[in-house]
């Protein structure tokens with residue numbers, strides 16, 4: 001059982017670059033802690049995936065399929081051995097331009113429509129600056145590819161489980177220019193849709209794409225060109241479905257699998273058979289006479305015509321041709337039509353000078369950052385209660401404060417000015433920590449990290465979106481305080497607003513950072529008191545610094561909120577912008593950058 005059953009590969013694949021080549025790959029999972037690095041889940045598997053094929057990764061629940069797929073898309077830690085994807089190390093950033101991944105759970109945004117989700121992923125996958133028309137067309141074609149065109153305008157949260165899975169699949173198809181790694185993509189689908197999707201997989205493979213599809217449904221296994229059977233982290237077979245049946249002497253793949261894994265069953269009857277067809281480029285696609293089964297899947301279905309030449313409008317090339325002529329980004333589909341599938345995938349081994357992965361680029365990718373900011377703004381807009389909380393609560397609290405200090409207007413002026421910075425800091429901290437936690441927990445963050453988006457693009461996109469909300473909040477709160485509550489401000493009002501926005505940005509960065517340490521929304525909320533309340537108590541609003549005991553005064557000088565409150569208090573009492581105000585503003589900006597950098601450090605591309 002240790003050695004996978006493998007028949008010789010047809011000679012036509014010799015010399016062709018492999019889509020995946022694993023040599024003695026072992027994967028440990030679990031937290032790396034005090035020198036312990038988890039449990040070995042995958043125990044030294046070796047296999048090859050030929051380009052332009054549909055390969056099934058089949059095995060029972062918990063055998064390590066997802067773990068192996070995560071390693072192939074480069075987001076799994078603890079991988080040893082050699083794992084080459086499209087000729088490169090699996091963790092290479094360049095591969096994110098070519099490999100699409102659909103996780104088992106539908107990791108898409110529930111509060112956005114199908115169209116908005118797919119446009120976002122189209123914008124992330126594009127090279128250069130995609131035109132709006134291309135983004136719209138890419139999203140429409142991706143939706144059509146998974147039969148979701150009628151649902152384009154529906155919010156994902158209102159779709160059925162199977163439909164949501166298809167949105168997730170469409171997002172993977174958008175990103176998978178050369179290799180698609182799909183973790184149980186047909187779970188929850190009815191037989192008609194499953195057949196449609198499998199037909200689609202084979203069409204994509206005919207056009208040069210390689211698909212690695214996990215499943216534990218043996219009916220689907222029979223539709224694969226080749227099967228990798230995994231059992232308890234070991235590869236027990238690497239065969240075509242037809243050969244597997246022949247080798248085990250079983251009537252169907254279910255029984256074949258059971259014979260391979262069950263020590264009580266009759267040992268496999270090894271029947272020597274000639275290697276069956278295992279790629280779509282096979283010049284001789286006749287079915288394997290030994291089994292009567294055509295492993296090409298859709299080919300066995302007489303009412304489905306899978307010849308792309310006779311099916312010009314059938315979709316399954318969802319991403320539109322790259323508008324950037326210098327990107328070298330022609331899809332394998334086109335290359336395959338021109339010169340054969342293998343050549344298209346093999347091109348991954350020959351990076352040209354124009355290879356996007358080789359280009360030096362600005363640390364931030366503006367189109368992806370903008371797409372992220374727009375996506376987050378859309379999500380915020382969908383949540384009127386949160387908007388009301390952010391925009392209405394600070395002015396309401398200031399009104400309350402003024403009522404409390406009716407007999408002491410000087411105290412109101414001092415505390416009110418400081419609170420103009422404290423409110424945005426606290427609300428943005430709270431909002432972003434929960435929003436980012438949702439991204440982490442729903443699987444969308446992991447999906448994003450398999451796209452070409454950089455961590456800086458993602459965090460800056462978040463920062464910009466929440467920054468816009470912060471500007472609105474600062475404007476409304478400051479106007480209420482000055483115009484309605486007669487808060488006296490001696491310094492320039494624009495500087496007051498700048499400081500309020502800086503405080504909000506710091507709160508945003510802090511929220512992004514702390515979300516990494518929470519496992520649930522409940523835990524995220526728990527950070528509010530320990531992170532913010534000590535800062536608030538020591539910021540100088542309740543008791544001026546010079547009246548604190550020396551230890552607390554020193555501690556307070558280490559807390560960023562102190563600088564926000566100090567600067568705002570100075571502006572409220574001193575005309576013009578003094579040097580200490582500029583210094584305090586720079587300290588807050590510096591803390592924001594440090595918190596953002598630390599937050600980027602928590603967005604690991606590889607998880608345990």
Ligand SMILES: Nc1ncnc2c1ncn2[C@@H]1O[C@H](COP(=O)(O)OP(=O)(O)OP(=O)(O)O)[C@@H](O)[C@H]1O
Nearest residue numbers: 029030031041060061062063064065066067068608
């Ligand atoms: N984050 C993790 N830390 C430690 N072990 C994990 C982690 N995630 C999964 N595992 C373990 O890895 C093993 C393989 O899990 P994996 O999800 O790869 O299986 P699978 O074959 O995809 O199962 P299924 O078909 O049910 O999705 C399981 O024993 C599981 O408990």
